Amino acid sequence: MPIRNFTNLDNYYSDEDQWGNHQYTTIKDVVNNFMFEQEDDSYVGSVNRNRVVYHAKRVVQELYFDVLNEVIAIEFDLNPTLIIPIPHDYVNYVRISWVDSNGKLHPLAVDNSSNLAQAYLQADIYKYLYDQDGSILQGSHIQDIGESTLGDQSYLAASGVSSPMPNFNTDASKVFKNGSYKIDKDRGVIQFSSTVSGRTIVLEYISDGLFQREDSDIRIHKFAEEAAYNFIYWKLISKKRNVPYNEKMRARQEFYNSRRVAKRRITPIRFEEIRQVMKSQNKMIKN
């Protein structure tokens, strides 16, 4: 959705798509501003706009990964197979939780001990089986991730524990109170433990800011705008032979500095938030 300037605020408040857009600047504006900023004697004064667009999109990706904190959250009911496909614009997850009837999130734990290896089909003499194209045939390896909650008798029994209460013999790193999941990047799925079967899952993840977006809709937070200009400039001169090394280094430093400033502005440390977190530190413990 293109960002517009409003002379009549009614137009803004009556259009949901425009709400909050003033925080952002479009990549089109970033590119146009960058082109306008260049002078005749600039190292990139005669740069091709296509290259600026390329680096502008690259910086959107870079900043989306670990600066902009643009977390996308989707909610879905888990199907009986306990497997969901990774979202189309997914790059990495932030948190996966199930949500209770009060709307509270219960974060799941990642279970790296589950087997998600590709299962090659083998003949009775353990030879691999191939299809007509010479590719190895694969079988289904999908299995339920082992139950491993505190109250799960089978897990505790398998761990050699007879009591439902955990004891010192229990490997606490494999005890998942809220359930667990494992991400299979290769197959593009997330597999859940049966503990969360039938629950509503909330997946919070980050994207690269580009996927399936029209160029006119690609945007970045205004706090990161300066970092975007610095990145584009740095990348444009970094491959040029006639630019001195110290200018390249200065541009690199400028980008990382502005990136740091952007990160600090986007995720500021607020006193009220610290106080909220620290409230529990004052709790009296009675014996």
Next chain:
Amino acid sequence: MYICIYKFLMMIDNVYQTVKTIVNKELSGNLTPTELNKLAKLVQDEIFSSYFEDINLLKVKQSKGYTGLNHANLPQKVRQKIDIFSAVATITDNAGIYTLPADLYFVEDRGIVYGNNVVVDEAQKSELSFLNSSIAAPSTTFPVYERLGNDIKIYPSTIVDPITVRYIRRPVDPKWTYTEVFNKELFNPSAVDYQDFEVHVSEFDNIVLKMLSYAGINLREGEVALYAENKMNQENIKQGK
């Protein structure tokens, strides 16, 4: 005052008279109107094409701090001389191809625009294939064009809107027109095909010198040509070319 206006408005006649005065002063020969028109075109084109090198040299000087503001802003002055030939045209889609104006000399930098000032940038042929498969693939926000002779092809092909082209056109050929009275050519600026020089009025001396140089060769008068060449060299040295 009258002389100035005459010089500016009908520079070609003034040039002709000046050149004739110089080359005829010792009955060295004659320059016919046909010869004049051919030389005038040649000289105008030569001066016009030199602007682009001049502005480049002057911008280099400017970046080193050798030029100033206002009247000392030499690149701006050359820019103004070029801007005499600035033109804007609207061209339309014809089966995915847009034909550029016939009098086009150069397309201005980022001079191809569609819709609400969306710049259509030029794509190098060598990078077009890579560009189409990169994250910077052409879009309606960042379209590109490929030059095919005097046509352009725009990517993405979904763009079919009329295109605005800002360009530098070629100068129109100057023509000194006349009517014959008693076997003598009398200047007639009212003729339909009359065309004055289009280059900036400050080029008067330059035109005369260049005309003299060519006229000297034409009339086999080496001294005239040599004089003109020396004069031009002195001017070039003065301008630091």
